[in-house]
Amino acid sequence: MAAAATSAELLNPLMARIAAGERDALRQLYDATSAKLFGVCLRILSDREESEDVLQDVYVTIWRRADRFDAGKASVMTWVSTIARNRAIDRLRARGPMAYAEQVDELEIADGQDSAETLLSAADDRNRLQGCLSELDDRTEKVIRTAFFEGVTYEALAKRMDAPLGTVKSWIRRGLAKLKGCLQS
Amino acid sequence: MSEAPDLTEHEALAAEHALGVLDARERADAENRMARDPAFAADVEAWRQRLAPMLDSIAAIPAPQGTWQRIERRLPANDDRVAPANDNGQLLNRVRFWRNSAMGGFSAAAAALVAALVVGNQPATILTKEVTVQPQGQLLSASVVSQDTRVQPLFVAAYDPDRKQLIVTSLLPEGSDRDKVHELWLIAGQDNPKSLGLVESGKAKVIALPTELLAKMADGAALAVSLEPPGGSKNPDGPSGPVIGVGKLSKL
Numbered sequence: 001m002a003a004a005a006t007s008a009e010l011l012n013p014l015m016a017r018i019a020a021g022e023r024d025a026l027r028q029l030y031d032a033t034s035a036k037l038f039g040v041c042l043r044i045l046s047d048r049e050e051s052e053d054v055l056q057d058v059y060v061t062i063w064r065r066a067d068r069f070d071a072g073k074a075s076v077m078t079w080v081s082t083i084a085r086n087r088a089i090d091r092l093r094a095r096g097p098m099a100y101a102e103q104v105d106e107l108e109i110a111d112g113q114d115s116a117e118t119l120l121s122a123a124d125d126r127n128r129l130q131g132c133l134s135e136l137d138d139r140t141e142k143v144i145r146t147a148f149f150e151g152v153t154y155e156a157l158a159k160r161m162d163a164p165l166g167t168v169k170s171w172i173r174r175g176l177a178k179l180k181g182c183l184q185s
Numbered sequence: 186m187s188e189a190p191d192l193t194e195h196e197a198l199a200a201e202h203a204l205g206v207l208d209a210r211e212r213a214d215a216e217n218r219m220a221r222d223p224a225f226a227a228d229v230e231a232w233r234q235r236l237a238p239m240l241d242s243i244a245a246i247p248a249p250q251g252t253w254q255r256i257e258r259r260l261p262a263n264d265d266r267v268a269p270a271n272d273n274g275q276l277l278n279r280v281r282f283w284r285n286s287a288m289g290g291f292s293a294a295a296a297a298l299v300a301a302l303v304v305g306n307q308p309a310t311i312l313t314k315e316v317t318v319q320p321q322g323q324l325l326s327a328s329v330v331s332q333d334t335r336v337q338p339l340f341v342a343a344y345d346p347d348r349k350q351l352i353v354t355s356l357l358p359e360g361s362d363r364d365k366v367h368e369l370w371l372i373a374g375q376d377n378p379k380s381l382g383l384v385e386s387g388k389a390k391v392i393a394l395p396t397e398l399l400a401k402m403a404d405g406a407a408l409a410v411s412l413e414p415p416g417g418s419k420n421p422d423g424p425s426g427p428v429i430g431v432g433k434l435s436k437l
Contacts, residue, residue: 026260027257034252034253035245039244042246056252060259068328078233082240085205085240086437090323125237129235129238149243152206154206154208155208172201173200174191176197180235
């Protein structure tokens, strides 16, 4: 976990400096995290221009809310990625309830891909979630992953999976309950 | 995997919000609920944490050239300073300015403003009919924090533009400041503070905003709370009592 420790050592102090109004610290955070966050936005929106727009919002938000970052609760990378994902989903919703991005690939998640960014997060958390997701039945795993990576609504998922809304909803709810149980055990 | 017990309705909603499957309206409701229900907010956070490791598998892609410069241009001015990043201190000074100018009563500017404000400072009225609009507005939230040595949140507020509602929750113990009331103010642009009404200690309140204030509910505007005699500030154009907290509205 040397990589994760280094990253926390590098990024945590930046948050305090950003909260204190240091633009240079935000710039450093941008350099360390923007490619990852742009990847997150692009994954959900599949549109470079919109993704860049959202990315700008994300860093302005980080600038304003850095004082709310709590190192005891989340890593910097998780915190900023979550903001990016939420903003991208908000943008997707603005396109309408059935909107989803046309994904180039059909959901094959590059698990083995170890980019520098991958190393920034705790690998054991990832493996744990990975393990618990793979214990779900294939359909449930797929629908939860699709929901997460594409940020689409129940409605859009139901249409895509050609299943009734209520059914998709219960797959996901049951899947999430199992996931929680597995992660706690 | 053994059968897991079903999630409670409350937690299922938190998990769905974290996963991101709610539609625009439900999402807005969930965000509002997070602002007024700390237990729900904690559940959403816990679910975000559980799911976050999935983000690891998303490949990093360099952002377009020039993005940083565009971000830098959007950073609020005056933020390069030693003191806190949010400009709460500055806002507080502005509220105090209004208070002082109102109380002094000698300043020509203040007098002119009093005249201008008789119309403008109507208390928020309750809309009886909800207008259905496309849920596309940007939700805003604010945490009104004390300006003493110990910074602590006193009120939290969430604004839902689709419903034209501001939900304010007092985090102060019920019954505190017994012979005083807490009055909520909106500070937008260079306008004088607009009263949004009184908020009881320990209670949450839904405030339906009058149309003329909707445009002012924007990222960067701020909320302030003052301590006033029963019935609220006697001054038409701002707080008459001490301002106990301020907080900026920012996009959720």
